Amino acid sequence: MSNFNKESINRWLTTTNHKDVGLMYFFATLLFGFIGLLLSLLIRIQLYQPNNGTEWLDWAPGDDSGAFYNSLVTMHGAVMVLFFVSPLSFGFANYVVPLQIGAKDMAFPRLNALSFWTFLFGGLVAASGFVFGGAADVGWTFYSPLTSVEYSPGNGVNLAGAGLILLIISVTASTINFIVTILYHRQPDMDIWDMPIFTWTMLFTVILMLTIFPVLLSSLLMLVGDRLFETVFYSPETNGSILWGHLFWFFGHPEVYVVLLPELGVLAEIVPVFAKKPLYGKRYIIYSLIVGTFLSVIVWVHHMFITGIDPLLREVMSITTELISIPFAVIMICMIATLYGGKITFPTANLFALGAIGIFVIGGVTGVFLSSAAIDYHLRGTYYIVAHFHYTLGSVVLGVVAGIYYWYPLMFGRLLDETLGKLHFWGSFFGTILTMTPLFILTDMPRRVYVYEETSWGIYHQWATVGAIVVFVAQLLFLYNLVRSSSHGEKAGSNPWGGSTQEWGDDDSST
Amino acid sequence: MMEFNKFKLFAVSMGFFVLFISDSAMGCASCVETGTTGVHAEKYDELMSWYLAIGGIVSLLVYGWFIWLMYKFRARDGTSDPEDMPKLGVLPKHRGDPKWTWFVTTGIFAILMGLTAGTINMVEFYENPEEGWGDGPLTIKVTAKQYLWEFEYPNGAVTYDELVVPINTIVILEVTSDDVWHNFAVPSLRLKIDAIPNRTNVIWFDAPDVGEFPISCMELCGSNHADMVGTLVLVEQVDYTNGLDAEYEL
Numbered sequence: 210m211s212n213f214n215k216e217s218i219n220r221w222l223t224t225t226n227h228k229d230v231g232l233m234y235f236f237a238t239l240l241f242g243f244i245g246l247l248l249s250l251l252i253r254i255q256l257y258q259p260n261n262g263t264e265w266l267d268w269a270p271g272d273d274s275g276a277f278y279n280s281l282v283t284m285h286g287a288v289m290v291l292f293f294v295s296p297l298s299f300g301f302a303n304y305v306v307p308l309q310i311g312a313k314d315m316a317f318p319r320l321n322a323l324s325f326w327t328f329l330f331g332g333l334v335a336a337s338g339f340v341f342g343g344a345a346d347v348g349w350t351f352y353s354p355l356t357s358v359e360y361s362p363g364n365g366v367n368l369a370g371a372g373l374i375l376l377i378i379s380v381t382a383s384t385i386n387f388i389v390t391i392l393y394h395r396q397p398d399m400d401i402w403d404m405p406i407f408t409w410t411m412l413f414t415v416i417l418m419l420t421i422f423p424v425l426l427s428s429l430l431m432l433v434g435d436r437l438f439e440t441v442f443y444s445p446e447t448n449g450s451i452l453w454g455h456l457f458w459f460f461g462h463p464e465v466y467v468v469l470l471p472e473l474g475v476l477a478e479i480v481p482v483f484a485k486k487p488l489y490g491k492r493y494i495i496y497s498l499i500v501g502t503f504l505s506v507i508v509w510v511h512h513m514f515i516t517g518i519d520p521l522l523r524e525v526m527s528i529t530t531e532l533i534s535i536p537f538a539v540i541m542i543c544m545i546a547t548l549y550g551g552k553i554t555f556p557t558a559n560l561f562a563l564g565a566i567g568i569f570v571i572g573g574v575t576g577v578f579l580s581s582a583a584i585d586y587h588l589r590g591t592y593y594i595v596a597h598f599h600y601t602l603g604s605v606v607l608g609v610v611a612g613i614y615y616w617y618p619l620m621f622g623r624l625l626d627e628t629l630g631k632l633h634f635w636g637s638f639f640g641t642i643l644t645m646t647p648l649f650i651l652t653d654m655p656r657r658v659y660v661y662e663e664t665s666w667g668i669y670h671q672w673a674t675v676g677a678i679v680v681f682v683a684q685l686l687f688l689y690n691l692v693r694s695s696s697h698g699e700k701a702g703s704n705p706w707g708g709s710t711q712e713w714g715d716d717d718s719s720t
Numbered sequence: 721m722m723e724f725n726k727f728k729l730f731a732v733s734m735g736f737f738v739l740f741i742s743d744s745a746m747g748c749a750s751c752v753e754t755g756t757t758g759v760h761a762e763k764y765d766e767l768m769s770w771y772l773a774i775g776g777i778v779s780l781l782v783y784g785w786f787i788w789l790m791y792k793f794r795a796r797d798g799t800s801d802p803e804d805m806p807k808l809g810v811l812p813k814h815r816g817d818p819k820w821t822w823f824v825t826t827g828i829f830a831i832l833m834g835l836t837a838g839t840i841n842m843v844e845f846y847e848n849p850e851e852g853w854g855d856g857p858l859t860i861k862v863t864a865k866q867y868l869w870e871f872e873y874p875n876g877a878v879t880y881d882e883l884v885v886p887i888n889t890i891v892i893l894e895v896t897s898d899d900v901w902h903n904f905a906v907p908s909l910r911l912k913i914d915a916i917p918n919r920t921n922v923i924w925f926d927a928p929d930v931g932e933f934p935i936s937c938m939e940l941c942g943s944n945h946a947d948m949v950g951t952l953v954l955v956e957q958v959d960y961t962n963g964l965d966a967e968y969e970l
Contacts, residue, residue, distance in 0.1 A: 275943035282940075348940040354917060355900040355942060360866075403811055445917035450901050481812075484793070485805045490816030515903070516914045517921035520847050524840050531832040538828055539821060545782070546820075548789040552799055563790065570782050574775040581835065583842030584771060587764055587910040590903055590938030653907030655938045658946035663934075709806035 225318035230325050231304030232620060235613075237329050238297040239691075241288050244336060246684060248285040252278070253644075253677035255659055259667045263659065278659035279346035280365060284336060286349035287369065290468060291376060292332040294602065297609050298471030299383060301616060302411045306387070308712035309405045311396030316389040320382050328379035335372025338365040345369035348657060350461065351432070353443040353453035358436050367436060370429050377426045384415040384422075391415075402495075405710040406488060409495055410474030413502045414467055420506060421463045428456035451516060458509035466505040469601070470498065472608035473540055476562050479615050480544050482708050483559035484551030490543040497536035504533040514582045515589060523582040530580035534573060541566060541573070557630030558706070561611030564638045565604045572600030575649070592651035599648075603641040610637070610687075617691075618705045619712060623698030629690040636683025643676030755908045757954070758927035763845060764910040767838045774831060849890045849924040855957070856890035857924070864895070864902035864915035866941060867948040881950040883935065886960035887928055896920045903939035906952050912938060930954050 224230065255261055255278060266274035303321065307314055315321045338344030345365035347355045356366050391412050395404070404412075432453075434440035443449030473494075481488045488494070510518065510526035544566060553559070575597040578584050588594060617625050647669035654666050704713040756765075806812050849857065860883070861872040871883045885891045895904050895915045902915040906925075913923040935950035 273943050275946065279940065279943060279945070346943065352901045352939065355940070360900055360942065448919060450916045451919070481806055486802050487804055487806050487812035487815045490821060492814060493816055493818075493821045515912055515921075516916060517919065520843055524843055527839055527843075528836055531836055532829075534832070535825055535828050539824055542782075542824055543816070545786050545789065548786075548793055550802055551793045552795045552801055552805075553790060553793050554795045567783070567786065570779055570786075574779050577775060577832070577835075578768075578771045581767070581771065581839040581842075583764065583767055583839045583846065586846060586912050587768075587907070589912060590905065591907075653934075653936075655905070655936045655945075657940045660946050662949075704808060707806075707808075709808050709810065709812065711809075713808055 223322075225314075225322045227303050227307050227315045227318065227321060228620075230315075230321050231300050231302075233325055234296055234300030234303060234328075235620070237325075237332070238293050238300060239688075241332050241336075242293040242297070243684070243688070245285050245289040245293055246681060248281050248288070250677055250681050252281050252285060253670075253674040255281075256661075256670045257674045258671065259661055259664045261660060266659075275659055276343060276346045279348070279657065280338070280344040282657050283345050283347060283349050283369075284339070287335060287345075287373075288332070289602070290349070290464065291373070292328075292335070294468050294605055294609060295464075295471075296328055298411075298414070298468075298475075298612075301407075301475065301609070301612050302387065302471065304620060305616060305712050306408050306411055307390065307394075309408050309710050310391065310394070310399060311711060312390055312394035315386050316394050317382075317386050320386050324379045324383040324386065327375045327382075331372045331375030331379060333372075334375060335369045337372075338363075338368045341368065350457060351453070352457075353432070353450050354445050356432060356436070356453075357443065367433070370433050370436075373429055374426065374433075377422050377429075380418055380422050384419040387411060387415040388419070402492075406477040406491060406494065407471070407474035407710075410470045410477070410498060413498045414470045417463055417470070417502050417505065418467050421460045421467070424456060425460040428453065428460070451513075451518070454513050454516060455509070458512040459506070462509040462512060463505045465598070465601070466501065468605055469537075470502075472565070472605040472612075473498075475608050475612040475615070476544055476565060477540075478708075478710065479558055479562040479611055480547050480566075482615075482706050483556065483562075484548045484553050485707075486547055486549070486551040488543070489546040489549070490539075494540050494543050497539045501533060501536035501540075504529060504536070508533055511580060511582070511585065514585045527580060527582045531577060534577050534580070537573060541569060556614075556706075557625065557627055557634055558611050558614035560631070560634045561607050561614060561637075564634065565607035565611060568600055568607060568638075568641060569604035572597060572602075572604055575600065588652055590656055592648040592654050592656060595656055596645045596648035599641070599645045603645065607637065607641070613691075615706065616712075617694070618701035621695050621698070622701055623694055623696075624701050624705060625694045625698060626690050629686050633683050633687045633690065636679050636686070640676045640678075640680035640683060644673045644680060645676070647672040755929075755931060755933055757929040757931070757933065758909040758911075758925050760846070760910045760925055761908065763842060767842050770838060771835060774835065778831075846923070849892065849926070855886075855888060856926075857892045858885060858889055859892045859894065860885070862893050862895045862904055862915070864897040864899075864904065864937065864941075864948075866899050867937075867944040869904070869935065869948070869950045881935075882953060883950065884953045884955060884960070886957040887930055887954050888926065888957065890924055890926050892922060892924045894920050894922055900941050901939050902937050902941045902948070905936050905938040906933055907936070908933040909952075914939065927954055930956060 221229065221233065255266065263274035266277050303315070336344065341364055343363045343365050345368070347361055347366060355361060391408060431440070431442035435443050441447070443453050477488055477494065508526055508530045510522055511530045514523050579588060579594070579597060614625055614630060650669055651666055654661065654663070804813065859874060863870040863872070869881050871879045895913050896919060897915040897917045899917060903912065904915050905912040909925050909927060911923060911925050913921045931954055933952040933954070935952055937945060937948035941948060
């Protein structure tokens with residue numbers, strides 16, 4: 210990557226090799242991740258104290274600072290979930306899955322390259338609103354009728370919609386590609402039950418994506434129709450708000466499992482390697498994945514408990530939501546049980562993996578509270594929700610970063626620096642806790658407000674802002690580590706961690 | 721020795737982590753600063769404390785076990801690798817005991833169903849005001865607009881951003897919106913309902929304490945979402961019928 214002459218640029222633009230595509234996903238998602246991180250830092254600075262002035266936001270494009278703050282919130286959510294965490298897992302998957310199952314490449318290499326480029330341009334188009342007169346400022350949930358031309362006349366929603374449609378094209382191509390690769394391109398002697406666990410989780414991820422993204426596509430096409438061609442799909446007269454709610458959350462809830470499943474796969478790869486024990490209950494994890502994937506598409510109404518829909522539906526979806534915690538609890542407990550009888554070492558990759566499990570437990574338990582329709586009546590729309598999903602997604606980010614530390618030697622032939630890595634871990638781990646824990650207390654504060662008067666809320670926001678700065682500084686160290694170690698890191702050898710899956714080679718004789 | 725220090729660091733941090741969580745769990749049981757009142761809050765806090773207690777015990781057990789495993793099975797000088805250590809090119813044997821999985825699954829299931837019973841009771845309670853909770857009912861139309869609350873009383877009077885009702889009375893709110901999706905919330909009463917255009921959602925409450933409690937919009941409704949706040953003013957019944965006519969033109 211060091212010399213950008215014409216030949217190498219040409220190569221990267223035209224490559225269809227799964228490793229190259231994986232690396233390009235890796236770099237592109239890190240770019241989006243840092244954009245999302247910067248947006249979150251701006252949010253935290255604005256919320257640092259009660260009655261904070263908004264003058265410093267006024268340089269922004271768009272007509273008022275409230276709208277600019279809303280676009281920060283919107284784009285932070287959309288970029289982090291759709292253009293950072295999920296595609297980063299696809300970067301790993303592109304690189305690792307074909308190696309793990311002994312395939313020569315993805316089943317459709319050119320389709321794979323197409324997926325990457327549509328994803329990249331999708332993300333750039335969605336984020337370009339910041340340059341072209343204000344990004345989407347309606348929340349990443351795009352609730353109708355706030356998204357209609359009447360209430361959001363700017364280009365932001367159109368650009369975000371166009372970006373998401375490009376992303377869906379990318380995702381559709383990619384999911385088909387992975388399903389065919391995993392089911393038909395395994396080496397002949399590999400039974401499906403012998404597949405490594407990361408490949409298993411990717412299989413369920415892509416099946417789930419193929420189920421839900423078409424729904425998002427159709428709902429976005431209807432939205433674009435409403436905005437540009439005066440159709441009336443989401444007209445309030447025909448209860449369009451509720452229609453959007455159902456369509457969006459049918460996509461939106463399983464989407465968090467799309468983000469979560471690959472991370473579980475990464476953790477389940479890493480923990481056994483550093484515990485020096487085989488994964489506990491691999492089959493139970495796979496059964497749990499089946500159950501969890503299925504349940505995840507019948508829980509979406511828990512986002513709509515207080516829209517006034519039928520109480521029976523609320524009660525049923527409360528129960529399905531509580532049930533979905535069982536498979537994921539089983540998966541987590543199997544991972545913790547893997548440690549039993551092991552000989553555990555704690556390099557940075559394992560610290561991140563164990564930290565991710567630790568953070569996830571709180572995210573999961575607070576999620577059980579929210580699964581109760583009655584509890585949700587009070588907690589919905591408050592900072593408790595923000596804290597809850599940042600604990601789960603924070604765990605996901607720690608998990609994929611563990612993946613970076615684990616597979617970096619495979620991708621670049623060198624190890625990431627351990628000292629910087631430890632600093633990065635402790636900064637990210639405590640930073641996440643410090644940022645999100647105080648927010649659990651703010652059960653009476655609305656989300657997505659750019660200014661608040663209640664002075665007793667100030668102290669919690671101050672802690673949260675300090676935590677966010679700690680996280681940010683830790684990520685700068687990480688960036689430095691990534692760049693520096695690619696040329697100055699310790700040479701890794703072919704199997705630095707003693708991994709047992711095939712991406713590290715065919716057998717131990719090569720080490 | 722090196723490994724042990726790393727472990728201590730980890731254990732201490734996890735300990736802080738658990739402490740931090742239990743602290744904040746206590747905090748989220750109630751809205752300390754903005755006040756609490758009403759029958760919903762009473763019932764809600766009771767249900768929430770069940771969730772908190774069980775959630776707290778489960779997380780403490782999991783963390784205790786997790787930290788103990790990390791301590792007990794840390795790599796030390798002189799310990800040998802486990803016999804079934806995963807090796808490159810060798811497919812590891814399946815490891816696991818179905819009875820533990822069933823134990824965990826049914827255990828969590830039983831706990832969750834117990835909690836769900838409480839939830840379903842509570843949902844029904846939120847649905848229907850029961851006889852005997854108080855006088856009334858007093859029905860008030862609430863209309864959300866960018867960026868204010870409009871309250872229309874039975875006699876046709878209208879107030880903005882300030883809802884004045886008597887204590888110990890069943891108040892039924894018919895909530896709707898004039899433009900975009902809003903959300904009517906009174907955290908002190910544990911009350912929240914979506915305000916959706918062309919749709920009327922009904923919610924009720926009954927509160928015993930005189931005072932002023934904040935009302936917020938809890939759904940992103942546009943650039944001035946933050947300014948969409950109001951006040952619930954609870955007054956004595958006698959003040960409501962007699963004294964406030966002049967002040968609020970009820």
